[in-house]
Amino acid sequence: MAGQIEKRSFSLETAENGEACKDYDDDGRPKRTGRLMTASAHIVTAVIGAGVLSLAWATAQLGWVAGAIAIMGFSVITWYTSTLLADCYRSSDPATGKRNYTYMDAVKANLGGIKYKFCALAQYGSLVGITIGCTITASVSMAAVKRSKCFHKEGHEVGCHTSNNMFIAIFGTTQLILSQIPDFHKLSKLSIVAALMSFTYSSIGVALSIAKVAGGNHGKTTLTGVAVGLDVSRSQKVWQIFQAIGDVAFAYSFSIVLIEIQDTLKSSPPENEVMKKAASIGISITTMFYALCGLIGYAAFGNKAPGNFLTGFGFYEPFWLIDFANVCVVVHLLGTYQVFCQPIFQSVERWCHNQWRERSFITREHPIHIPLCGIYPVNFFRVIWRTGYVISTAVIAMIFPFFNDFVGLIGAATFWPLTVYFPVEMYISQARVERFSCSWMRLKILSWACLIVSLLAAAGSIQGLTSALKEFKPFMAVS
Numbered sequence: 001m002a003g004q005i006e007k008r009s010f011s012l013e014t015a016e017n018g019e020a021c022k023d024y025d026d027d028g029r030p031k032r033t034g035r036l037m038t039a040s041a042h043i044v045t046a047v048i049g050a051g052v053l054s055l056a057w058a059t060a061q062l063g064w065v066a067g068a069i070a071i072m073g074f075s076v077i078t079w080y081t082s083t084l085l086a087d088c089y090r091s092s093d094p095a096t097g098k099r100n101y102t103y104m105d106a107v108k109a110n111l112g113g114i115k116y117k118f119c120a121l122a123q124y125g126s127l128v129g130i131t132i133g134c135t136i137t138a139s140v141s142m143a144a145v146k147r148s149k150c151f152h153k154e155g156h157e158v159g160c161h162t163s164n165n166m167f168i169a170i171f172g173t174t175q176l177i178l179s180q181i182p183d184f185h186k187l188s189k190l191s192i193v194a195a196l197m198s199f200t201y202s203s204i205g206v207a208l209s210i211a212k213v214a215g216g217n218h219g220k221t222t223l224t225g226v227a228v229g230l231d232v233s234r235s236q237k238v239w240q241i242f243q244a245i246g247d248v249a250f251a252y253s254f255s256i257v258l259i260e261i262q263d264t265l266k267s268s269p270p271e272n273e274v275m276k277k278a279a280s281i282g283i284s285i286t287t288m289f290y291a292l293c294g295l296i297g298y299a300a301f302g303n304k305a306p307g308n309f310l311t312g313f314g315f316y317e318p319f320w321l322i323d324f325a326n327v328c329v330v331v332h333l334l335g336t337y338q339v340f341c342q343p344i345f346q347s348v349e350r351w352c353h354n355q356w357r358e359r360s361f362i363t364r365e366h367p368i369h370i371p372l373c374g375i376y377p378v379n380f381f382r383v384i385w386r387t388g389y390v391i392s393t394a395v396i397a398m399i400f401p402f403f404n405d406f407v408g409l410i411g412a413a414t415f416w417p418l419t420v421y422f423p424v425e426m427y428i429s430q431a432r433v434e435r436f437s438c439s440w441m442r443l444k445i446l447s448w449a450c451l452i453v454s455l456l457a458a459a460g461s462i463q464g465l466t467s468a469l470k471e472f473k474p475f476m477a478v479s
Contacts, residue, residue: 025267027099034264036274036281038188042261043282045191045332046254046339048198048289053137053308053329055251055290056209056297058244060305061237063225064298070248071294074415075287077450078252079279081420084427085255086275089262091430095270102343103259103418110426119422123256124347126414128393130253130340133410135171135397138333140308141326142167148326152319165398171330172394178338179345179386182377188264194335199289201328204321205310206292209300219302226303242460249415249457251290252283256418260343345386352381409465412458420450 025031059067090097091109100106107119143162150160178190212218228237258275265271297309310325356362365377424443427433433440 032264032266034188034261034266036278038191039261039265039275039278040281040285041188041191041195042257042264042339043254043278044195044198044285045335046257046261047252047282047286048195048202048332052198052202052251052286052290052293053205053310054247055294056301056305056309057307058247059225059294059298060221060301060303061225061240061244063223064221064295065223066241067225067244067294067298068291070245071287071290074248074252075283075290077446078255078419079283081423082255082258082279082283083276085258085423086262086272086279088423088426088430089259089271089275094272094430099263100259101263102347103256103422104347106259106426107422110429111422115422115425118417122413122417124344126253126256126410126418127340127344129410129413131337131344132393132396132400134333134337134340135168135175135393136164136401137308138171138330138337139164139167139397139401141310141329141333142170144310144326145323148319148323152317164401168394168397171333172390174334175337175390175394176387178334179341179390180378180383181338181342182382190335190338194332194339197328197332197335201310201325201332202289202293204325204328206289206296208321209293209296209309212300213296218300219304221298221302231303239460239463242456243464244460245453246409246412246415246457246461248294249412249419249454250410252286253410253414253419254282255423256414257339257343260346341389344389345382348385349382352385409458409461412454412461415457416447416451416454420447 023031055071058070062070085106087094088100088106088110090099091106092098098109100109103123104116104119108116111119143164146162147160150158154160181190226232226237226240228234232240258279261278262271262275265274293309298305301309310322310329352362362379362381365379367375368378370376424447428440428443433443
């Protein structure tokens with residue numbers, strides 16, 4: 001039994017040249033069972049997350065025109081580059097070539113060299129940042145539930161402030177358990193639940209915004225957003241526009257796990273075809289919700305839109321519905337955290353397994369019977385390493401609890417290299433696009449334009465973080 005569990009659970013070992021059987025795919029790994037629905041659920045889980053909560057604020061900085069253009073523009077760019085990236089899951093031929101199990105594997109196979117190292121820095125830095133962002137956002141939502149009850153009981157004029165540290169610890173403790181899920185292939189049910197939660201809290205936010213607008217108690221809106229001299233200074237307007245662009249970019253950051261999601265799909269029909277459909281479905285759904293949350297949220301709050309429209313208390317009543325929405329945010333972020341941390345876990349574990357194959361502490365699986373769940377393989381190294389990672393992200397979240405600035409910086413750092421540059425370069429290499437041809441020029445112009453946008457967004461977020469750092473105290477985050 002132990003031998004079977006070791007073969008089944010340790011997907012780090014491959015037998016690419018071995019004889020495939022009905023239980024194994026052409027690369028010797030356990031047969032993949034992912035479908036269009038599960039891939040779409042993974043994408044929705046990855047895309048709709050912390051970013052959606054800041055879109056009303058981002059639209060307020062940009063205004064009706066630029067806000068709508070930003071939401072739709074990043075949607076189209078992300079969809080297009082995702083279709084390019086889907087063709088890079090297999091090298092040489094998109095349908096029959098050698099599999100690339102991770103985003104980095106795809107970059108190494110198609111580009112190699114210094115670009116591979118740059119990708120490692122960009123991807124894993126972004127994944128770590130996103131998991132920290134999930135922790136911050138979940139703690140703020142949990143604190144909002146406590147504050148909501150206080151406002152309902154004591155009145156809206158009372159501060160009802162509470163420390164976020166306890167809620168960060170609660171979220172981290174839950175992730176300690178969830179992080180023992182062996183790999184991406186076991187996340188399907190969690191992703192489906194998380195996707196349903198994202199629909200729920202987004203719908204509640206939109207419904208409350210519509211009710212606020214219909215009731216006539218809505219904020220002032222303009223075509224160009226917050227007014228210079230009235231709401232902000234000229235320099236603040238510029239920096240906040242840049243930061244808002246980063247927030248919208250962050251809202252679409254899932255390309256860094258697209259290859260890992262695609263690696264869960266069955267080989268028939270071809271994975272790239274299914275992944276393109278899943279990307280179209282996932283991005284279409286999220287864009288609809290983003291447009292509703294961003295634009296209707298702006299209509300409700302106007303230029304005074306809070307950074308997080310469920311925890312900024314633009315809404316106070318009905319308090320139970322707002323509490324339920326924030327609970328849904330937390331449940332969704334439990335799944336989002338796992339979707340983004342699994343590539344980190346598997347990369348480190350694969351490297352250690354290859355370095356120390358003879359160390360049973362690293363390679364051996366111990367079968368443990370869990371009531372109602374059956375036999376579960378436990379690896380001591382996996383338990384210790386993943387526990388250490390979760391604790392580290394929780395501690396960092398306690399030190400740097402800046403939601404909007406953090407979201408914007410992650411978006412800026414992620415968008416160009418991982419959503420645009422590498423997919424474009426890999427597609428050019430694999431499809432052998434002729435240099436200086438119309439297709440080549442079009443792809444290069446897209447890449448350079450997105451680089452400029454990312455640099456501006458990064459500048460805005462860094463300025464915001466710098467301002468926030470002047471007033472903060474470590475481990476003293478308060479909602």
